[in-house]
Each structure stands twice: as structure tokens, then as C-alpha cells.
Amino acid sequence: MKKLQTLLLAALMLCVSVSLFAGGGQDTVEKDSETVKAGFIYIGPAGDFGWTYAHDQGRLYVEEKFPWLETVIVESVPEGDAVRFIDRLVQEQKCDIVFTTSFGYMDDSVAAAEKYPEVQFYHCSGYKRAANLGTYMGDMYQIYYLNGLIAGAVSESNKIGYVAAFPIPELFRHMNAFALGIKEVNPEATVSVKWIYSWYGPDQAREAAEALVAEGCDVLAFTEDTPAVIEVAQEHMEKGKTVYAMSHYSPMQVYGEDAAITGQLTDWGILYEQILMDYKDGKTGDLTDYDLLYLLKEEAVELGADYDNKINPKYVDMLKSTMVEDKDFGTINVYDLVMKRYDQMVQGRDVFDPFVGPIYDQAGTMQIADGEMASIGHLFSDMMYQIDNFVTPLPQQ
Amino acid sequence: MPFVTLPREKTTAGFTAAVLFGSLFAGLCAVGIVFLAYGVNPFYAIYEIFRSSFGSAFGFKETITKAVPLIFIGSGLALAYKAKFWNIGAESQLLWGAIIATWIGLNWGPHLPGFVVIPLMFLGGFIGGGLWGVIPAVFKVKFGINEVISTLMLNYVAAELVKYLVVGPWKGTTKYGYPYTDDLPDHALLNLLHHTRISVPLVIFAVLVALFLCFVVYRTRFGYEVRVIGENPEAGKYAGIDFFKTTVLMMAVSGGVAGIAGVGELLTIHKHLSYPETISAGYGFTAIIVAWLGRLNPGFAILSGLFFAGIIVGGDAIQISMGLPSATVNVFNGLILVFLIMGDFLLSHRVVYKRRAN
Numbered sequence: 001m002k003k004l005q006t007l008l009l010a011a012l013m014l015c016v017s018v019s020l021f022a023g024g025g026q027d028t029v030e031k032d033s034e035t036v037k038a039g040f041i042y043i044g045p046a047g048d049f050g051w052t053y054a055h056d057q058g059r060l061y062v063e064e065k066f067p068w069l070e071t072v073i074v075e076s077v078p079e080g081d082a083v084r085f086i087d088r089l090v091q092e093q094k095c096d097i098v099f100t101t102s103f104g105y106m107d108d109s110v111a112a113a114e115k116y117p118e119v120q121f122y123h124c125s126g127y128k129r130a131a132n133l134g135t136y137m138g139d140m141y142q143i144y145y146l147n148g149l150i151a152g153a154v155s156e157s158n159k160i161g162y163v164a165a166f167p168i169p170e171l172f173r174h175m176n177a178f179a180l181g182i183k184e185v186n187p188e189a190t191v192s193v194k195w196i197y198s199w200y201g202p203d204q205a206r207e208a209a210e211a212l213v214a215e216g217c218d219v220l221a222f223t224e225d226t227p228a229v230i231e232v233a234q235e236h237m238e239k240g241k242t243v244y245a246m247s248h249y250s251p252m253q254v255y256g257e258d259a260a261i262t263g264q265l266t267d268w269g270i271l272y273e274q275i276l277m278d279y280k281d282g283k284t285g286d287l288t289d290y291d292l293l294y295l296l297k298e299e300a301v302e303l304g305a306d307y308d309n310k311i312n313p314k315y316v317d318m319l320k321s322t323m324v325e326d327k328d329f330g331t332i333n334v335y336d337l338v339m340k341r342y343d344q345m346v347q348g349r350d351v352f353d354p355f356v357g358p359i360y361d362q363a364g365t366m367q368i369a370d371g372e373m374a375s376i377g378h379l380f381s382d383m384m385y386q387i388d389n390f391v392t393p394l395p396q397q
Numbered sequence: 398m399p400f401v402t403l404p405r406e407k408t409t410a411g412f413t414a415a416v417l418f419g420s421l422f423a424g425l426c427a428v429g430i431v432f433l434a435y436g437v438n439p440f441y442a443i444y445e446i447f448r449s450s451f452g453s454a455f456g457f458k459e460t461i462t463k464a465v466p467l468i469f470i471g472s473g474l475a476l477a478y479k480a481k482f483w484n485i486g487a488e489s490q491l492l493w494g495a496i497i498a499t500w501i502g503l504n505w506g507p508h509l510p511g512f513v514v515i516p517l518m519f520l521g522g523f524i525g526g527g528l529w530g531v532i533p534a535v536f537k538v539k540f541g542i543n544e545v546i547s548t549l550m551l552n553y554v555a556a557e558l559v560k561y562l563v564v565g566p567w568k569g570t571t572k573y574g575y576p577y578t579d580d581l582p583d584h585a586l587l588n589l590l591h592h593t594r595i596s597v598p599l600v601i602f603a604v605l606v607a608l609f610l611c612f613v614v615y616r617t618r619f620g621y622e623v624r625v626i627g628e629n630p631e632a633g634k635y636a637g638i639d640f641f642k643t644t645v646l647m648m649a650v651s652g653g654v655a656g657i658a659g660v661g662e663l664l665t666i667h668k669h670l671s672y673p674e675t676i677s678a679g680y681g682f683t684a685i686i687v688a689w690l691g692r693l694n695p696g697f698a699i700l701s702g703l704f705f706a707g708i709i710v711g712g713d714a715i716q717i718s719m720g721l722p723s724a725t726v727n728v729f730n731g732l733i734l735v736f737l738i739m740g741d742f743l744l745s746h747r748v749v750y751k752r753r754a755n
Contacts, residue, residue, distance in 0.1 A: 039717075045722065045723065045724075072717055072718075073717075073720075074713065074716055074717050074723075075716070075722070075723050076723035076724075077723075078674065078675050078678050079671065079672070079675045080666055080667045080671065080675050080676075081666070081675075081678060083594065084459045084462070084594075084710065084713065085713060085717070087455050087459070088449075088455075088456075088713060088714060088717055089717065091455055092449070092453075092714070092717075092718070093717060093718070103575060104575075104671070104675070107668075115592055127573070166564065166575075166576055167564055167576070168575050168576065169573065197560050197564065381573040395564060395565070
């Protein structure tokens with residue numbers, strides 16, 4: 001009986017394999033020489049309404065824009081497993097360019113760049129580069145700062161909550177920028193953080209948001225790839241309790257018509273457009289120094305909970321009548337303050353940046369010296385602390 | 398109900414095989430309906446899955462890569478399932494293997510040569526996975542706690558522990574604050590075939606482990622006891638089988654090989670500990686289907702492991718070339734398992750049409 005089973009299983013494998021080999025010759029995809037083919041490797045599902053969704057919107061934008069561009073995507077690729085997808089994109093799909101859109105793909109991107117010298121790789125948010133491996137990043141810490149100005153101004157309880165994914169520099173940069181905004185307009189207010197240890201975790205995010213509200217927080221911001229936190233705030237609003245939330249990464253206004261005052265938006269399309277134009281113009285021969293960091297100035301990020309309004313129109317009047325004391329502008333309504341800071345930051349980091357010292361961490365250590373502006377390196381790789389208006393401790397180190 | 402089910406006393410090899418292939422075929426048909434709903438030609442999609450995993454050179458390399466952990470875990474699960482001990486916790490046993498191996502590699506790796514530290518890591522991984530497997534075994538035999546629940550829940554415990562380690566005490570100093578441990582020293586990693594992620598000794602090891610477990614199940618006293626516990630525990634009691642000892646030993650082995658799979662993944666693919674979902678990619682669950690398709694024979698786990706590795710790899714391909722969502726592979730695996738289990742029911746039961754007595 002066992003023998004027969006073995007035989008049958010083997011026969012099955014054989015049949016399958018034979019039929020497959022017989023169908024060979026379709027291994028590769030045909031394309032003409034003018035067409036540039038770009039492959040995108042995503043960490044989450046393209047419909048996550050967060051990080052991956054934003055990248056996919058960028059991809060659709062460039063695909064629409066450039067008739068010579070063809071794109072393929074592969075989604076939900078686990079970190080540490082990008083190699084086999086890159087192999088397929090290069091060998092079968094004949095991609096000329098591969099975008100690896102998560103930090104965790106860094107080592108795989110380096111290995112792939114070495115393996116396929118004729119293909120160009122662009123790794124998002126990393127720091128390792130090679131002749132055919134460039135890096136790019138769009139960052140919204142400035143937007144978080146603007147969100148913080150509003151959060152600090154509208155909070156009645158002076159408790160502001162943050163639902164956070166992982167304790168990494170990116171999170172601390174955004175949370176600290178947010179907290180700096182709060183501190184600027186409301187030195188009394190404190191920030192509480194709940195870590196959920198997941199990029200995509202609507203259930204945990206919902207739980208964390210509820211817990212923060214129960215602790216008295218009346219403004220929430222978050223880093224997680226679904227609108228769960230916004231929905232929690234909206235539910236409380238509908239029950240008559242005022243809880244505001246800052247939309248994250250994608251236009252989440254529809255999930256919180258009353259709850260979302262504003263939020264952070266990104267436009268990766270601008271970055272992809274730049275990279276692909278550089279490629280087409282032959283400017284990408286050596287990528288060793290090719291590192292695009294796009295901020296507000298480059299229009300890679302935007303303020304708002306949807307693309308039409310920087311501030312939810314429902315709250316414009318309220319913000320215009322909320323007066324705050326500002327160190328640079330004196331007594332000013334928070335709406336004008338946000339717009340003035342926005343205009344400053346659009347001109348570049350040297351005009352205004354929230355990360356100018358003195359900035360102290362929770363332990364009271366001065367992290368950024370008086371009058372000094374944090375370097376990009378400090379912001380993007382060294383920042384592993386919370387500034388002094390956080391009340392929750394750092395996660396276990 | 399005009400239909401009644403009666404226990405089936407005897408099955409022939411031919412019938413078993415027919416049911417197995419019938420179930421596979423029915424499963425594929427069900428998958429085909431899903432493809433149709435997506436507007437994709439199901440024949441082409443299924444053809445494409447197998448072509449790109451077994452029918453292309455680099456696809457096949459990836460199939461082997463994915464098959465290695467599935468063979469390790471699947472053969473270990475087959476052993477446990479023989480005793481009707483439903484170990485759903487291979488995922489966490491794998492993680493424990495990776496945890497222990499990471500500790501050994503990071504702490505002892507720098508001071509020991511590769512030929513010492515690599516076997517130590519595998520041994521440590523085996524012990525780590527084994528001990529984690531023993532916990533639900535003790536719970537079940539001593540306290541009568543359902544092992545499905547305990548093994549499943551222990552998955553979360555281990556996953557949270559890994560998260561704690563990588564964001565906390567073990568966080569690497571060279572990883573720019575990201576939640577990974579430092580890389581293991583190069584000499585503590587397995588050598589890979591050029592431009593692949595295959596370690597030939599590891600593949601051979603996986604096959605040997607599966608064959609060895611097959612030998613244990615069918616040719617040793619221990620294996621006999623395991624089977625008796627599964628098929629007729631009452632008879633086992635009268636025959637004087639020590640349930641505690643056998644169950645604990647069996648789960649130590651079942652968990653242990655899952656731990657080895659974790660070490661293998663660590664030393665060929667990841668090179669450092671990171672998020673639990675990265676380290677494992679669901680092998681512990683996919684291997685359940687592997688064990689099942691192999692008719693709970695550890696030896697057959699080699700073939701069925703290869704088969705499901707092919708489906709995973711082929712799933713990537715249809716995702717890219719046909720734009721299907723990545724969840725397609727999960728749907729595929731789930732449907733096949735459902736039909737295999739339904740087929741199993743037919744093997745152990747006869748369905749008889751009963752005329753109503755007037």
C-alpha cells in the first residue's frame with residue numbers, strides 16, 4: 001500500500017513537471033526596446049490604505065504619466081524574502097528597474113544589485129548604496145510637527161495619545177516632531193504612547209486607541225497602516241465625546257468626517273517621477289551618491305486628511321479663533337501659526353525646522369544643543385529617544 | 398436523513414490513492430472557481446503555478462529553498478499526528494529554534510570555529526523547539542488540556558517573546574535602531590550554492606531527518622507505541638504503554654525538528670533574528686497540510702513538502718504575471734487542506750444510502 005502511494009505521488013509530480021516543461025518557452029515576457037519596465041516590491045497589500053497604498057498610488061501616477069513605462073507589482077513580500085521576487089522580476093519579467101519599498105529589504109537589495117549589475121535598484125528608506133543601487137525617501141516629520149501644533153491647541157484634557165508601530169528612528173522622529181509642535185503651543189500637555197509592534201494591525205490599533213481615550217486623551221495620532229484609530233475617534237465623536245485624530249499617510253477623512261482635523265499625506269509619485277526621468281535622461285549611470293530625500297519643500301508630503309483641504313473645513317473657524325502664545329509669532333491663532341510654519345518649511349530646512357535645540361529627552365539629557373539644527377543622520381538613524389513632554393517611558397531596551 | 402455514515406473497517410491501497418487524488422482534484426476545481434471569480438483562466442493559472450515552480454530553473458531553486466523547512470516541520474508533525482496529538486504549534490517551535498541558535502551564534506559564534514558552532518546551533522535549536530513542544534504534551538497528559546488550544550496559544554507567546562527580544566535586550570547595535578539582532582558571524586552561517594539560498598547539506602539533512610522519522614514510526618518500538626496511542630489508546634493502556642513518556646518524547650522530537658527548521662532558516666536566509674512573521678512566513682501552518690497530504694507518513698513529507706513549496710513559489714509568479722492578490726496562495730492551500738480532510742473522512746467512513754423502511 002505504501003509503495004503504491006509513493007508511486008502515485010511520484011507519478012503526480014512527474015505529470016505535473018512534464019506538462020510544465022512541455023509548455024516551456026513562455027518563460028520570458030516580450031517587450032520592445034523603448035519600453036522601460038519597473039518592478040515594485042511591496043511590504044503590505046496594495047490596498048492597506050497606508051504605506052503600500054501610497055507607494056502604489058505613486059506607481060499608478062508615473063505609469064499614467066510616462067507612456068514608455070510599464071510596471072509590475074508584487075505585494076505582501078516578507079522582509080528577508082525579497083530575493084526570490086527580485087529574481088522573478090528580473091529574469092522573467094525583464095525589469096530594468098526594481099523599487100524595493102521597505103527598509104527591511106536593504107540587504108536583499110544590496111545582494112540583488114551585486115547579482116544583476118545591468119538592472120537598477122532603488123531602495124526606499126535605506127542607507128546602503130552601490131553603482132546600481134540608489135536610495136530614496138519622502139519624509140513627513142514636518143507635517144507631524146504641524147499636526148502637533150493643532151493637537152496641542154485643541155486639547156482640553158492636555159493629554160494627547162499616540163498609537164505607534166515599532167520603536168525605530170522613523171517613529172521617534174515623527175513622534176518627537178509631533179510632540180515639539182504640541183510643546184510649542186501648549187507646554188502643559190503631555191503625550192502618551194501605546195506600542196502595538198505591528199505595521200498592519202487594525203485590531204491592536206483599535207485597542208490601543210480605546211485605551212488612550214479611556215486614559216483621558218482627547219487627541220490621537222498614530223503610525224499604523226489602517227484607519228482604525230480614526231474610526232475609534234469618530235465613534236466617540238458620534239457618541240458625543242470629543243476625540244480628535246490625525247489622519248495618517250493616506251486620505252482618511254472619509255473614515256472620520258468629524259474626528260479628523262487634519263493629517264499627513266505623502267506623494268511618492270513625485271519621487272518616482274524624478275527617478276524615472278533621471279533614468280530616461282541617462283543620469284543614473286552611477287548611483288553610489290544617488291540619495292533622494294524629499295520633504296515638504298519638494299512636495300513629497302502634504303498637510304491634510306484629504307487632498308483637497310489642508311484642514312478639515314469644519315474646523316477652520318474653530319482653529320482661527322483658538323489663540324496660542326508662540327515663541328516666534330507672539331499671540332497668534334493656531335490656524336495662522338500652522339500656515340506660517342508651513343510656508344517657512346516649504347522654503348527648506350534652513351528657513352525653519354522643528355528640530356532646533358535645545359531639545360531634551362525624557363531623562364533630561366540635552367540631545368540637540370541650543371541653537372543647533374539636528375542633522376539628517378541624527379534624525380534618520382540616531383533618534384532613539386522621546387522628548388521631555390512624553391509621559392510614557394521608552395519601551396524596554 | 399437518507400444517508401448514514403458507518404465506520405469503514407478496511408481500505409485498499411487503490412481506494413486510498415483514489416480518494417487522495419480525488420480530493421486533490423476536487424480541491425483544484427474549487428481553487429479554479431476562485432480564479433474564475435477573479436476573471437482568470439483557471440487552467441492557465443494552475444498551469445502557471447506549477448510551471449514557474451517546477452518548470453523553470455530559478456523557480457525550482459526557490460522551490461527547494463522553501464521545501465526544506467516544510468520537510469523538517471512536516472515530518473515532525475506527521476509523527477505527532479500519528480499519535481493523534483494535534484500539534485498546531487510548529488510555528489512557535491520553529492521560533493524557539495531560531496531564538497536559541499541566535500543566542501548561541503551571537504555569544505559563542507565569535508569565539509568558536511564554524512564546524513563547532515554550527516552543530517551547536519542546530520543542537521540548541523532542536524532542544525529549544527523540543528522543550529517548547531514538551532510543554533503542551535505535559536499539559537495534555539497530566540492535566541488533560543486540549544493540545545490544539547495550548548499549542549496554538551503558545552505560538553503567540555513565542556512570537557511576542559521574539560518581538561520583545563528584537564526590540565529590547567537583543568536589539569542589534571549595527572542595525573540603526575531597527576528591530577533586528579546583529580548579524581551572526583559569517584563563519585557561523587551555512588555556505589550557499591552560488592546565487593541561490595540553498596545549502597546542500599541542509600537539504601540532505603532535511604531528507605535524512607524525514608526518512609529517519611519514517612523509520613522510527615514504522616520500524617521501532619517507540620514508533621509502534623506512538624501509533625497505538627493514536628489508533629487505540631485503550632489497547633495502549635492495557636499493553637502497558639507509558640503515555641507520559643511516549644507523548645513527551647514524541648513532542649520533543651516533533652518540536653525539535655521544527656526548531657531545526659528555524660535554525661536552518663536563520664543560517665541560510667535571515668542571518669539575524671527579526672520579527673517573528675519574517676522568520677517563519679507561516680511554515681508551521683503550511684506544514685500541517687504537508688503532513689496531511691503525506692498521509693501522516695514522515696517519509697512522504699519530502700514529496701508533499703516539495704509540492705507545497707512549489708505552490709508557494711508558483712503563487713508568487715501568478716501574483717506578478719497575472720496581478721492576482723498575494724492571498725491567493727493562502728486560499729489555494731486552505732482549499733486543498735479542506736478537501737484532503739474531507740477525503741480522509743471518506744477513508745475512515747462509509748456513506749450508505751438507507752432506504753426508508755415502510
